[in-house]
Amino acid sequence: MHTLPMTDDELAAWLRLSMARGLKPAPLRSLLDAFGLPAALLGQTFAAIAAITDEATARAVLAAPDPDFDRHLTNVLRWRHEPGNEVLTLGDPAYPPALLTMTDPPPLLYAKGCLDLLNTRSVAIVGSRNATPQGVEDARRFARALSDAGLAVVSGLALGIDAAAHRGALGGAGSTIAVIGTGADVVYPAIHHQLAHEIAAAGAIVSEWPLGTSARSAHFPQRNRLIAGLSSGVLIVEAAMRSGSLITARLANEMGRDVFAIPGSIHAPLARGCHRMIKQGAKLVETPEDVLDELGWAVRPVAPAPGEVVSPASSLTPDARRLLDALGHSPATLEILAVRTEMEEAALQGTLLQLELGGYLTALPGGRFVRANHN
Template identity: 60%
Template sequence: MSADELAAWLRVALARGLRPAALRALLGAFGLPQNVLSQPFAALAAVAGAQAAHAALAEPRPDFTAQLEALQAWRAAPGTALITLADPAYPARLLDMPDPPPLLYAKGRLELLHARAVAVVGSRNATPQAVEDAARFARTLAASGLTVVSGLALGVDGAAHRGALHERGGTVAVIGTGADLVYPPAHRPLAMEIAVHGALVSEWPLGTPARSANFPQRNRVIAALVEGVVVVEAAQRSGSLITARLANEMGRDVFALPGSIHAPLTRGCHGLIKQGAQLVESPEEVLDALNVEPPRGTGRASASPRERRRQSQKIPVPFDRMQHGDTSETPQLALEFQRPEPPSVLRAEARKSPASLGAEALRLLEALGHAPATVEILAQRTDMAEAVLQGTLLQLELAGHLDALPGGWFVRASRG
């Protein structure tokens, strides 16, 4: 790309009031942006309207020269690329959008922008279980050759990127800042890894800081790049639901993981399921819906050490068998199920709010989340010493905040 062509692309991309759809119409009529800028007002207005013509022919911003120089320096760095609407490297799926970004600032493996892809998104304030689920789903999907796309946010997004990063399909992070910035700052090391092993992409000019309005716009790019969206965990008002809605409008598949009815961060997923999203409990179900073969060998991606430990745990006898009296295999578990309630003096303490508990108890209760977990799982999540962990579990059980299940599992107590 020549210097003049680069300057013309940057000028039309930064032109205030020139919407992507109008710019696309002008490019379709006149070709490259330098041709658009050389047209008279009447010719531009006839194609895209007076407002677009005024915007295209307006004088550049005062800082335009500085921005152009910064872009030239950024493009000279290894591993970076500026992809224009006229570039063969522009992702074909984005061209189906009514408002495709005129410029994409990218780092890393550009071929991933053209691969079959699935988004894995969810809450920034994710529970430990959601973080584990996001990484597990992303690992299996990427091991099957699908590229996992997410938004580099804290919580589910970060877990999805980490799970997929070193698998065959890799991962793409669509960010809501300029490509020269990282938000949140805590994900700077992760972003550097993605730029090497995956791809980072932004539609925002260099130097654009994180603004709340940028992220819903970023979500439309995530939705457009993929064949389906997996929502791991989401509150009722969540950016992940915006991604799911946009994906549905674009004809993509939407999948949602169910969770506890007591967990606020599962209500968004449950709402999606009520509206017709596919309920999935395993990544293999997503692969099956998209007609993708599972990873070779075991039929699933290699599990993390924590996942292997969880798989080796003894699973308790299903509750429906307990309720129907089928205790032939483990009669002692049925006896455990019928154990007496703690003394009333201890149950009185259960009426205290969680805020009255100590710091260790609060940390353990947060790590437990709303899904059953074993002592081994909780030890991994909290790094507590065994004696402290056992004592804290007992404290929470006696206080009525959790229940012990057969087989060494613990679950947050239902709120009656």
């Protein structure tokens, strides 16, 4: 394969094949392996193509392009020349190597942002669009820790767990990749315009769909296969029994990727999908370190943020130790902690602040507190 910049004619040939109706990625890959670049494939006879694949594939390859093809090519060429945008083909050295381990990698990828991330080892974090506050916090915390360890966090830019995973990863030392089910020039859901802007600036956005493609439910299972394909493992944070996240997990398992799931209460509807995956062999994880250990990934030491106070455990006051013990390992409100510790309100508030600054606990929405994962 060549490493020179792709000419407009070469891109036109790739685009024609990627948009050919009825031409699936797996047989296309076989044909490209046999004939080389798309221009050479498009010059073959019907018989030569059918001999390697089948007659239906040969018809799809040699069919006349769509009437809108020239307009679409013009749009792609214009989009490709905008800063940060790139069209990656199977013949491109920058094409994500993880996707090449799939049997059906997309022939074209539209990518925005830091393309080097597509060569970084990554973990997907997926889950419910209707996540609970605890699920959102878990997704954000795990993503931040995995990002700080040097992994890219892959997700699908959906509401709920996906968005929390992207935001957590953007706050870490690594970054995040959004694999979307629309054209790379379309943001869905629209409420994520700002998040998409931040990901394009510090991470990467990837789509296999033609520019201008709007959101359609049929696209998302196909999007999920790319999320699984890009990742060394997939972590499910919250999922109902019938969930797109479980499709991602199944696809990941079929590709030989690790599948992880965070357990929850037996009474919680969004824990049921995770429990089902654990019964089927997913690895139960309680901390980000569990994921890193399974992947054999060494944890990078992370320097404290400016102004962050990191206290050794031995420096905790007796009140702080008592409060931490009273907090246990489930979120608790101020009122519950006051009852458990019998501390005065002012002392309780001051001790909570000390523990939060020291990284021993995290304040959650709704006035609740939870012990940090390393304690």
